[in-house]
Amino acid sequence: INALEKLPGAQQIESLTRAVLELVQTHHKAEFFPCLKHALEHGTCLLALDGLDEVPLELRRRLRQAIMALQSSFAVQRIIVTCRVRPYVGETVIPEFAGYLLLPFSQKQIRDFIQGWYNAQNTSGQFTEQQLKEHVDNLYQAALAPDLREFSSNPMLLTTMALVKRSIGRLPQ
Numbered sequence: 001i002n003a004l005e006k007l008p009g010a011q012q013i014e015s016l017t018r019a020v021l022e023l024v025q026t027h028h029k030a031e032f033f034p035c036l037k038h039a040l041e042h043g044t045c046l047l048a049l050d051g052l053d054e055v056p057l058e059l060r061r062r063l064r065q066a067i068m069a070l071q072s073s074f075a076v077q078r079i080i081v082t083c084r085v086r087p088y089v090g091e092t093v094i095p096e097f098a099g100y101l102l103l104p105f106s107q108k109q110i111r112d113f114i115q116g117w118y119n120a121q122n123t124s125g126q127f128t129e130q131q132l133k134e135h136v137d138n139l140y141q142a143a144l145a146p147d148l149r150e151f152s153s154n155p156m157l158l159t160t161m162a163l164v165k166r167s168i169g170r171l172p173q
Helices: 002-006 009-027 032-042 057-073 107-121 129-143 155-168
Strands: 046-049 078-081
Touching (some): 057 078, 129 155
16 A cells, blocks of 8 residues: 555556456456456446445555546546445545435325335235235334334435344334
8 A cells, every 4th residue: 555655646646546447357257358348448437436434444545546546547437436425534525526315205205206216126026916015004104104214215224224124024013
């Protein structure tokens, strides 16, 4: 890491970009990498990086530098970096990026999410229309219960609720 700091700016960018690409190439299917590299080089991708807050604190500054290196090395028009609100402070903040806060789901959005969730689960046709409606209604009613409403308005927690219900057949009381 200290060696990187000693390099001139352009070489830092090149080194960070190369490191990110090597990581991607190592951890993904072989056919994915050429497609991604082509999309990066031609500006035809939206780069979405999820879970900035899950990176150890001591690596966040370097990650921020790597994100900026990708942006300057390629014709990426849009980069979205996601993070929970509370950890987005200090070395985690990317000053060059605009910050946005997701609003809580409305009741309609909760219903639409649950409907979409079960539609996606039913791709093999394991549910009849009536069963599908019952599953949607059941989770929707549970999600709107006073003790769960605060959680169900959060997309991540609503996804967790749907996974728990699928796994054990119901939500715990």
